[in-house]
Amino acid sequence: MFSLLKNNLFQQVKKQSTLKSFTRMSSSQIAPLDSSKLRIELNKNPKTKLPNDQLIFGQSFTDHMLTIEWNESTGWSNPEIKPYGNLSLDPSCCVFHYSFELFEGLKAYKDSKNQIRMFRVDKNMERMNKSATRICLPSFDTEELTKCIGELLKIDKDFIPEGRGYSLYLRPTMIGTTAGLGVGTPDKALLYVIASPVGPYYKTGFKAVKLEATDYATRAWPGGVGDKKLGANYAPCIKPQLEAASRGYQQNLWLFGPEKNVTEVGTMNFFVVFKDSKTGLKELVTAPLDGTILEGVTRDSILSLARERLNKDEWIISERYCTITEIVSKSKTGELLEAFGSGTAAVVSPIKAIGYDGEDIDVPLLPGEQSGPLTKQIANWIAELQYGDVESDWSRIVA
Amino acid sequence: MFSLLKNNLFQQVKKQSTLKSFTRMSSSQIAPLDSSKLRIELNKNPKTKLPNDQLIFGQSFTDHMLTIEWNESTGWSNPEIKPYGNLSLDPSCCVFHYSFELFEGLKAYKDSKNQIRMFRVDKNMERMNKSATRICLPSFDTEELTKCIGELLKIDKDFIPEGRGYSLYLRPTMIGTTAGLGVGTPDKALLYVIASPVGPYYKTGFKAVKLEATDYATRAWPGGVGDKKLGANYAPCIKPQLEAASRGYQQNLWLFGPEKNVTEVGTMNFFVVFKDSKTGLKELVTAPLDGTILEGVTRDSILSLARERLNKDEWIISERYCTITEIVSKSKTGELLEAFGSGTAAVVSPIKAIGYDGEDIDVPLLPGEQSGPLTKQIANWIAELQYGDVESDWSRIVA
Numbered sequence: 001m002f003s004l005l006k007n008n009l010f011q012q013v014k015k016q017s018t019l020k021s022f023t024r025m026s027s028s029q030i031a032p033l034d035s036s037k038l039r040i041e042l043n044k045n046p047k048t049k050l051p052n053d054q055l056i057f058g059q060s061f062t063d064h065m066l067t068i069e070w071n072e073s074t075g076w077s078n079p080e081i082k083p084y085g086n087l088s089l090d091p092s093c094c095v096f097h098y099s100f101e102l103f104e105g106l107k108a109y110k111d112s113k114n115q116i117r118m119f120r121v122d123k124n125m126e127r128m129n130k131s132a133t134r135i136c137l138p139s140f141d142t143e144e145l146t147k148c149i150g151e152l153l154k155i156d157k158d159f160i161p162e163g164r165g166y167s168l169y170l171r172p173t174m175i176g177t178t179a180g181l182g183v184g185t186p187d188k189a190l191l192y193v194i195a196s197p198v199g200p201y202y203k204t205g206f207k208a209v210k211l212e213a214t215d216y217a218t219r220a221w222p223g224g225v226g227d228k229k230l231g232a233n234y235a236p237c238i239k240p241q242l243e244a245a246s247r248g249y250q251q252n253l254w255l256f257g258p259e260k261n262v263t264e265v266g267t268m269n270f271f272v273v274f275k276d277s278k279t280g281l282k283e284l285v286t287a288p289l290d291g292t293i294l295e296g297v298t299r300d301s302i303l304s305l306a307r308e309r310l311n312k313d314e315w316i317i318s319e320r321y322c323t324i325t326e327i328v329s330k331s332k333t334g335e336l337l338e339a340f341g342s343g344t345a346a347v348v349s350p351i352k353a354i355g356y357d358g359e360d361i362d363v364p365l366l367p368g369e370q371s372g373p374l375t376k377q378i379a380n381w382i383a384e385l386q387y388g389d390v391e392s393d394w395s396r397i398v399a
Numbered sequence: 400m401f402s403l404l405k406n407n408l409f410q411q412v413k414k415q416s417t418l419k420s421f422t423r424m425s426s427s428q429i430a431p432l433d434s435s436k437l438r439i440e441l442n443k444n445p446k447t448k449l450p451n452d453q454l455i456f457g458q459s460f461t462d463h464m465l466t467i468e469w470n471e472s473t474g475w476s477n478p479e480i481k482p483y484g485n486l487s488l489d490p491s492c493c494v495f496h497y498s499f500e501l502f503e504g505l506k507a508y509k510d511s512k513n514q515i516r517m518f519r520v521d522k523n524m525e526r527m528n529k530s531a532t533r534i535c536l537p538s539f540d541t542e543e544l545t546k547c548i549g550e551l552l553k554i555d556k557d558f559i560p561e562g563r564g565y566s567l568y569l570r571p572t573m574i575g576t577t578a579g580l581g582v583g584t585p586d587k588a589l590l591y592v593i594a595s596p597v598g599p600y601y602k603t604g605f606k607a608v609k610l611e612a613t614d615y616a617t618r619a620w621p622g623g624v625g626d627k628k629l630g631a632n633y634a635p636c637i638k639p640q641l642e643a644a645s646r647g648y649q650q651n652l653w654l655f656g657p658e659k660n661v662t663e664v665g666t667m668n669f670f671v672v673f674k675d676s677k678t679g680l681k682e683l684v685t686a687p688l689d690g691t692i693l694e695g696v697t698r699d700s701i702l703s704l705a706r707e708r709l710n711k712d713e714w715i716i717s718e719r720y721c722t723i724t725e726i727v728s729k730s731k732t733g734e735l736l737e738a739f740g741s742g743t744a745a746v747v748s749p750i751k752a753i754g755y756d757g758e759d760i761d762v763p764l765l766p767g768e769q770s771g772p773l774t775k776q777i778a779n780w781i782a783e784l785q786y787g788d789v790e791s792d793w794s795r796i797v798a
Contacts, residue, residue, distance in 0.1 A: 058580025065490060088485045091464060091593050096574055099498040099630035135634040171580060175495055181457025181570060185637055194490050218622030223615060225635045231498035232631035235534040236624045238584055267582060
């Protein structure tokens with residue numbers, strides 16, 4: 001393995017210097033990602049669209065996909081929209097061996113005027129570039145990729161399901177495609193976007209979940225890559241999830257460190273609401289972006305909306321760690337009001353209990369309902385923006 | 400994301416119970432990996448073999464590859480040896496999004512009687528199963544896979560280069576091939592083995608390397624997967640490697656924790672030799688297998704040989720952590736004798752300096768040579784066993 005690393009590294013350094021001088025000579029030959037060069041090959045065998053009630057998240061896809069190849073010496077190739085279909089890759093490609101892979105998740109919506117909207121796509125594009133840079137895959141002009149995705153949406157617009165709660169889930173993905181077993185920076189990559197029509201997470205209102213506070217497995221670590229949307233962060237978390245499930249919990253609540261800081265829920269960010277019984281002040285708490293926490297777009301939306309819309313005399317909005325013992329203690333004194341996860345799929349996902357140290361910490365819900373009041377409020381605020389009922393610059397109209 | 404997790408998890412639990420009852424009914428229908436069912440399709444367009452001096456690690460491959468598909472409900476399919484060629488996979492496959500991937504690295508050798516030998520293949524097979532289990536991919540009967548690999552070696556025997564230092568590098572790989580974006584246990588997988596003829600790491604004797612002690616990035620942590628050979632452990636380490644390279648160091652020496660324990664070198668295990676100036680005793684030290692250290696086969700071979708062959712009156716063999724400050728301090732007192740990395744490619748890789756805190760810790764080498772005496776001794780011991788000059792049960796004769 002070492003020889004690969006070393007040889008490849010030297011080749012890399014050599015390639016980089018070659019590339020640099022080459023760039024200086026004729027930078028125009030290193031092509032940027034350019035939406036004006038998009039080529040389109042329409043699918044001659046269109047699929048039958050599924051009715052809304054048969055949509056399962058990420059199981060069916062639209063007729064087309066967007067692909068853009070990258071090569072270290074020539075840059076980004078012409079973007080292509082072509083029929084959805086298999087990728088053909090050499091079995092030695094670095095994506096299969098060393099996890100050169102990253103992805104994004106965002107949604108496009110049809111609004112009441114039948115316009116297509118993407119929600120906060122700029123945040124996803126920005127994060128995608130951060131993920132790419134972290135594992136030495138190429139970055140790109142985010143506006144150019146957004147335009148290409150817009151064209152994919154126009155071509156596959158009939159796949160965007162209508163109705164509140166329905167949307168088209170977009171999955172931008174980048175993989176390293178260098179063939180060969182050397183461990184080094186990929187000199188070839190493929191950026192592709194596939195799209196899956198999806199229904200509401202909660203078809204009949206919220207359903208609150210139970211989490212198991214997990215300290216025997218660790219999702220992320222300082223100096224690691226837990227803040228990036230890399231494939232590497234996912235496979236290792238499945239086994240702990242199955243273990244939690246075997247004890248009746250739907251998800252892990254990842255704890256960190258000897259102080260048992262609460263970090264994330266499964267693959268969502270975590271929010272908790274406390275109330276100070278002395279002052280009466282409420283506090284919305286989520287973990288700070290310290291390098292171990294995924295920089296969730298929904299997390300960001302929630303913090304922005306909470307800061308803008310919640311009464312400042314009643315609320316404190318905190319990006320700080322709380323420990324599981326703080327949650328236990330505030331539960332006992334009646335100061336634990338609410339908890340929820342946040343992510344693209346469910347927007348907010350209410351939590352009804354947290355299993356810790358052999359006992360369940362009960363989290364209050366509205367009487368006869370499956371969420372707390374803030375969870376419900378936030379879900380509505382965000383849906384209004386996503387479906388364009390309330391206009392904002394978070395919603396980008398594609399067509 | 401959460402909906403995927405949850406839905407998928409429930410499907411998973413459901414599938415598992417279905418599977419269990421099904422297994423009880425007719426376990427014979429869940430097929431084990433069975434080498435007697437191997438099917439062979441010979442390559443009709445054999446490649447021209449490269450001369451030994453043109454071999455680059457992991458860049459050229461033999462005419463054939465071994466593939467075995469797995470499906471949760473039917474088990475392992477018939478193993479196939481077929482022409483080396485591209486894999487065709489749906490762009491939503493879980494290997495591209497969530498890093499369901501793992502690999503092994505081992506070598507086959509031609510001995511002086513022209514027999515084909517695999518070195519410690521049982522250790523690699525055992526570790527491959529451990530890696531698979533950790534990310535919910537299927538395990539298999541190791542002897543059956545070893546037999547299939549043996550058949551691949553017989554068919555591609557003319558690709559095994561002859562001569563000391565030359566060998567055929569084998570790359571068993573397993574990927575999750577479930578199509579769909581749900582984050583859950585894969586219900587389909589592909590196990591494949593490709594093979595690359597390789598030359599000696601050091602064509603003209605050892606060349607000692609300089610390492611940069613790295614504490615700003617973390618390779619592995621407690622509760623993580625650093626002890627498994629998963630793709631997820633590799634991509635995140637490339638950027639720190641390039642940073643070390645930019646400062647003139649060939650590799651990272653990964654430190655861990657506030658005490659700055661020395662863990663591994665790049666993608667190799669780390670060994671250091673100290674001498675106690677009071678007692679005169681020498682100590683060979685490597686990090687213990689505490690869950691954060693890759694369970695290197697070469698590491699195990701070195702420890703076994705050292706315990707068996709080094710004079711017990713002069714040597715202590717320790718699986719313990721040493722800190723970078725212990726290395727600094729022993730360097731100052733003349734008690735740092737030698738250091739090297741260990742891995743499949745180079746076997747042992749001598750270290751001449753470690754950069755830490757702005758200064759280089761010099762590691763002694765033999766006068767006029769590029770390694771210390773133990774590094775050289777161990778390289779010889781292992782080569783004799785690999786090439787069958789000395790018989791042992793570590794060497795498995797294939798044909």
